[in-house]
Amino acid sequence: MSDAPAQAITVALLAVEESSAATLYGFYDALASVRRDWSLLHGEPVQPSPFRPVVVSLDGQPLATGNGVRITPQACLADVPTPEVAVVTDINVAPGTPLDARFEPVVAWLRQCHAAGGLLASACSGALVLAHTGLLDGLDATSHWAYCEHLRRSHPQVRWHADRGLVVGGEERRILMAGSGVSWHLLVLALIARFAGPQEAMRVARINLMDLNTTSPQAYASLTHGCHAADPLIARCQAWAAEHYGDPSPVARMVALSRLPERTFKRRFSLATGMAPLEYVQHVRLEEAKQMLEASELPVDAVALEVGYSDTSFFTRLFRRKVGLPPAQYRQRFGRLARELRSGDPVSG
The missing domain is CATH 3.40.50.880 (Class I glutamine amidotransferase (GATase) domain)
Known part of the structure; x- marks a missing residue:
């Protein structure tokens, strides 16, 4: 001791x-x-x-x-x-x-x-x-x-x-x-x-x-959950969302893919993932937005549009609520870090 x-x-x-x-x-x-x-x-x-x-x-x-x-x-x-x-x-x-x-x-x-x-x-x-x-x-x-x-x-x-x-x-x-x-x-x-x-x-x-x-x-978290649901049908919908998160009406598209009644699908999705379908899609979209803000110089409104949000104000409010920083501040903090890590230059404080 x-x-x-x-x-x-x-x-x-x-x-x-x-x-x-x-x-x-x-x-x-x-x-x-x-x-x-x-x-x-x-x-x-x-x-x-x-x-x-x-x-x-x-x-x-x-x-x-x-x-x-x-x-x-x-x-x-x-x-x-x-x-x-x-x-x-x-x-x-x-x-x-x-x-x-x-x-x-x-x-x-x-x-x-x-x-x-x-x-x-x-x-x-x-x-x-x-x-x-x-x-x-x-x-x-x-x-x-x-x-x-x-x-x-x-x-x-x-x-x-x-x-x-x-x-x-x-x-x-x-x-x-x-x-x-x-x-x-x-x-x-x-x-x-x-x-x-x-x-x-x-x-x-x-x-x-x-x-x-x-x-x-x-701000450091990966918003998307790393593993697919044990329910094979819901896992298939998760895989679809990973590729088509920017599509209009993604929840309706997943309901159609599942071939379940809408209420049954939403209940089954929430049970398997712990999130409502819309919340899950938002998480996927925001994680993609984080990566775009880190790796590109696209304006915030263009990033919002790329991930499925035509209303930049709504996207900014949602991003800030879920990530803890507004998009521009997130880019300022993490974009430079990502560039320095990719270039091999020392990361300054």
């Missing part, structure tokens, strides 16, 4: 086979660095961190993650029954995958921590585990953008926000959740600010050059 003082705040970091070692140990290193690194870099007597990060697992035995990184936990769950903070970092499972029985003791441990007055936190897809505690019911929550739609279906009592980088809520605000990717930086800084003060959080951010820009995670 770290050289934290005896009164240090214990932060239990859950390790399972599906854990991402980068986020798990990124959390560990950031918490262990509080006060210590700032004093070290400024020639002052080195101060210990006020946090004691502890990597915990179900049985405390070494385990290998999906990427082959070997993790050696410092304790089992029973050794740390009521930490001040319990964190579930991201787990590498496909969206919609149900958690197996291995997670039942973990869920019970999280409930026990919270009942004892502890703070619970999740990063990215770690929300899958935290949602199973039932403690999120009736609250706002966030996760990686690819998981939120599935989480809405499996946990409808929770208000999921894919566009939120950080959500704080629950009794005494003792539940903290970070959204997509490196939003975990926001989470660890929030924990530092809460227990050690905002100044210490800013020092960690400055030392590590943590980028806290406010771009919505949805």
